[in-house]
Amino acid sequence: MNDTKMTGMELRATWGLGTVFSLRMLGMFMVLPVLTTYGMALQGASESLIVGGLLVFALGSAIAVLTDNIWGVILGRALQGSGAIAAAVMALLSDLTREQNRTKAMAFIGVSFGVTFAIAMVVGPIVTHAIGLNGLFWGITALALALAGVVLTLLVVPTAGDHTLNRESGIVRGSVGKVLANPQLLKLNMGIFCLHAMLMSSFVALPPMMAGAGFLLSEQWKVYLITMLVSFAAVVPAIIYAEVKRHMKRVFLGCVTLLLFAELVLLAAGNHLWVMFASIQLFFLAFNVMEALLPSLISKESPAGYKGTAMGVYSTSQFLGVAFGGTLGGFLFQLQGAWLVFLAGAVIALASWGVSATLREPPYVSSLRIALPGRAAADNQLAQRLQAQPGVTEVVVVPEERSAYIKVDTKQINRAALEKAVAV
Structure with a gap:
């Protein structure tokens, strides 16, 4: 368990699923900077789950290709969105990687999201x-942004054995209410909501502006x-x-302040053009830092054993x-033009700043899951013994899942020491 070198199967799973996820998101994001401009020319937890989502995504792309009116594009994009595979990717990755390497594998997925964007x-x-726009949708479909993902999933990604419930990557039934009742997580969820609301509304107005x-x-791709x-x-x-x-x-x-300023x-x-360029630069400086920070904050603030649920709500x-x-953004742009869109964005940023100012400094801890042998799972004193270890702030032992979920400061103690305490 202490071997942190990834095996060949773990590398295949990480690269394969990371590529599948990236291809799917690439197809979604490629349309973002062009739909409002080119669209105006139109009239009026398993391989099977992942494959199903990708096929629905491909179907949405094909519908968008074959239509000659705006409602067809809307239907196609709705189907693209419904082919969501993130949860299935994370669940499958959990089954295909060992505990000590799972954080690295999931970090790769997270990085691939930013690079793909x-x-x-x-x-x-x-x-x-x-x-043209039809060509873009054909590219998303025919150039295998979806269908190549199916091939990768079936031929490259290893087949998982029995599925093991992992509360670090999966949603625990009946636990959503507990996550929603956590004030820190609620504020962070509002933060990601506002961040993407500003992104989408701004890109309704920016290209035509x-x-x-x-x-x-x-030429806009250069910006x-x-x-x-x-x-x-x-x-x-x-x-x-x-x-x-x-x-x-x-x-x-500081990032929220930068978004407000952008x-x-x-608005002004x-x-x-150079003022627009500077504003776009400020916006994406803040956006990319927040995209990287927010999952880490969610992980730190989520209760032990509920990280997967917290990430699902996020x-x-x-x-x-x-x-x-x-x-x-579409409603306001049609109503009064770009200035009203950016005014609304400033209001959203200001509201986000007010909520963010009340955040506490997060506990600098990591979430770990340690698999328990049968004897340890039945040990009534295990939670207390783990809680007494230096740097451990919270422990949840789930005997029926043979798992211990631990919040720990890894500067004070590492996984190997915790596994040793379990073995004792």
Whole structure:
């Protein structure tokens, strides 16, 4: 159990599932920077689950291809969204990796999300300009953003044995209420909701706004490329400062302040392209740092044994923010134009700042699951013995699952020492 070198099967599972997840998200994100502009030309926990989601996603892409009106595109995008595979990917990854390597595997999935977003923002406008919106949807389908994911899942990703319930990656039945009642988690969920609401509403207005100022749609990918490269370069030092120096609240609040400032600058930008470019850069600096910080904050604040449930609620809040932001942005843009969209974004950012200011500094702990042999699972004193270890802040032992879920400061004690305490 103490061998932290990933096996060949674990590497296949991590790279295979990471690629599947990235292909699916690439197809979703490529449409984001082009749909509001090019769309105006239109009239009026297993392999089988993952494959099903990808096929639904591919069906949505095909419907969007074959339609010649806006309602067909809406139906196609709705089907794309319904082919959600994140939960199934995480559950399968849990079955295919050992406890000591699971954090690394899930971190890879998280990093792939950010990289995919950056690639999609650049590639989407290039592809759409070259072959049109229908061509983009054909590319998403025929170039295997969905169907190649099916092939990877069936041929590359190893087959899992019996599924083991892991509360670190799965939702515990009947526990959602406990997570929703946690004030810190509630504030963080509002944070991701607001972040993606601002992203989606802003991208309703930004592409046509830049086009109206004389910046051709075919050239807009260059802005996204530069801003993404700069913002990704800034993420690493920001995360190091937040995690290592233990100033996560300070960095988080600073990012929300930067988002508010970016929305206000966009509101006042008028037709000044360089002001728009600067605002987009500020927005994505804050956005990418917050995207990296929020899952870590959720992990730190979630009760022992409920990390999977907390992440499930977090993901739901994220996609609700996407839906709300897109709807709000479209309505306001049609009503009064870009200025009202950015005003609403500033209001959302201000509300998010007010909530974020009340956050406490998070406990700097990690969530661990330790598998228990039969004898240890029946030990009534195990929880107390683990709780007495240095750096351990919370312990939940679930005998029927043969698991111990522990919140621990890994600077004071490591997994090996905890496993030794279990073995005793």
